[in-house]
Amino acid sequence: MTEFDTAAVIRRLRAAGCVFAEDEARLLVAAAESEEDLDTLVVRRVAGTPLEHVLGWAEFRGIHVGIQEGVFVPRRRSALMVDEALALVAERPVRTVVDLCCGSGALGLAVLTELGSTSVELVAADIDPVAVACARDNLAPVGGRVEQGDLFDALPDGLRGRIDILLANTPYVPTDLIPRMPPEARDHEPAVALDGGPDGLGPARRIAAGAPGWLTPGGSVLIEIGTEQIPAATAILTGNGLTAAIARAPDLDATVAVGHRPPISGR
Template sequence: MTAFDTVEITRQLRAAGCVFAEDEARLLTDAAASDAELARLLARRIAGTPLEHLLGWAQFRGIRVGVRDGVFVPRRRSALMVDEALELAAVHPVRTVVDLCCGSGALGLALLTALGTRAAELVATDIDPVAVTCARENVAAVGGHVHRGDLFDAVPDTLRGRIDILLANTPYVPSDLIARLPPEARDHEPPAALDGGPDGLDLARRTAAGAAGWLAPGGSLLVEIGVDQIPAATELLIGSGLIARIARAPDLGATVAVGRRPVATSDR
């Protein structure tokens, strides 16, 4: 493409409200094999299709994660979940990781990649068949396995009481706020990956309720939440028999509720 073309593409993207128009123009130009394909990609982006769906990948914690139409795009703020899991891994051996509501599988993939030689067994689950297919392709690189089903229904029973890290990026947007989400999310990502019920914690509540029976002694559940949900999330973790704490990264706009299964004397 010519320099003039890139300038014009940037102008159109900026007019459509794309904050990083110059970067997006470069990425779309690099992704297109022809002028005709570039025109199609540009038209879809201006219409609101997420850039990641057009490119076929999203950058997450330094890794390119494959995504596709209809799959939740991993958010930069979710890196806090991986960071917290790595801190836990430094003090508690991690043999088994489960990624519930895995979407593209980005969290499990990033965690096992970061663990490196300490890599654990990874199992991921999602209720959406498109997400399951996408996640299988992504986590194959770290030997992960993906199952389709509703939360713990999809987790192999052999993992009961053995999970050291339970990542649960459950949807946490209250139902009546879905309409206020950016069109990229509202119109192009699966509603089940966004809608958390009346208070945004429906799936988090169900996950916490079942977590103690699946976690290994000393194992932890990590759930992404909104900052206004801290009191309710803390209460539901404690009510599920877990030791609760809250991790925050204001620079990412991220909040994670962490619940650890206590280690009983008989477990030592």
Template sequence: MAGETEVVEVLRAAGCVFAEDEARLLAEAAAETGADLGDLVGRRVSGTPLEYLLGWAEFRGLRVAVAPGVFVPRQRSAFLVETAAGLARDRDRHSVVVDLCCGSGALGLALATTMAAERTPMTLAAADIDPVAVDCARRNLTPLGAPVYQGDLFEPLPEELRGCIDILLANTPYVPSGMIARMPPEARDHEPRTALDGGPDGLDVFRRVAEGARSWLSPGGHLLIESSEAQAPVAVEVLAEHGLAGRIAESEEHYATVVIGTRPAR
């Protein structure tokens, strides 16, 4: 392939909205890794997510390592991180944070980076059921000294964390099963179904998290999940069923909805 100009033309013809930016990033990736630029462009045109070809995704100003088969962090999830950061600041003490269903570990990484910049102490751990995601999360979180456990939801967490988690991030899948077919092909055909499909109403995995969360949260601790605007009231009801006080936070800037469940302080 001749160069970036030709790449731009090929990407634009394939419908890439940000063809110039993608061409630059693919050219840089080819130069850095020795990969064939034509091959990268061909795979991009065929629908492979750009982040898989680059080996990283940008999230809150960070380069988060990702790999094929791992959920690509969405920009709207920055609101979940911002909300968690606000709760950590309000505690005004050391916080224990767990990133459950962590995928690449992007949420935990971003929150830890934010808190470190503000000199707010926190301890981070993460977990995911998918071994590919766990390997990816370890690449991102091991430099922070954060352990990443493999297993189903709370099952792999060390028992000493029970009753001690101040902030529990759980970006559970919340796309209703019937809507998966309508998702963009990049997500539908390349990302793991387990990271997307939330069951008939999109809240199946969340319900399991809510059921177990109270015993793992510290008194006054918070569970945070992302949902659609329509799902949020149902999620608050589910939290109440399991002894957590729920509330909804929304961001027009990020087009995001976060549901927060808080364990009573006493």
């Protein structure tokens, strides 16, 4: 077994401004197969490449999710989306889950993994072909299907009116704020996964407008938003005939707008 100088790696990472140098050094050392390999990994990290892109995976809710370069890295805050989805599953039977703007497929993967069910159909979709390839690798083991296209245009028509839970981690950063994002996101993740338009809610509006036609009666759409977007997101959902609710997890700095399609009267 090759012995690596972990202390030297930590020093290099600290000098580059990595806040969690010790933890990152441990992961880089574990991933390296040789001194040369380790040096390559450290050079990439010091240059600003996201740790997840360097390692080729991200941890999300205890799951190792494969991450390719150029793919959006799942955020810890998005765990609230999974919590809310699982809470909905506990309330009513769920047969079909769709993960729009899926990126790596982390949300759908976490929901199916934690459900431990093989009876739930999972369909994911993204407009970015790199993300689609990454999601296919991640979701194949759980039987998930991944399509490429622009939001609902990517979905097979047979899903209309059948979706029980629609996860939509849409981009919600206002365009003018993109330059203020950390370089790891701004320079290494696709703009299409970050830029939500002038107020950050452009994609959310399109999701809310299309959701009623795709959700089953009583089905729900979950959209991650910023806290300051709560009033506008609530109005967007109710304006499209959905019953709106807001979920918050301050410890995660996470906010999710939830829209419920009313059930058919009498059921």
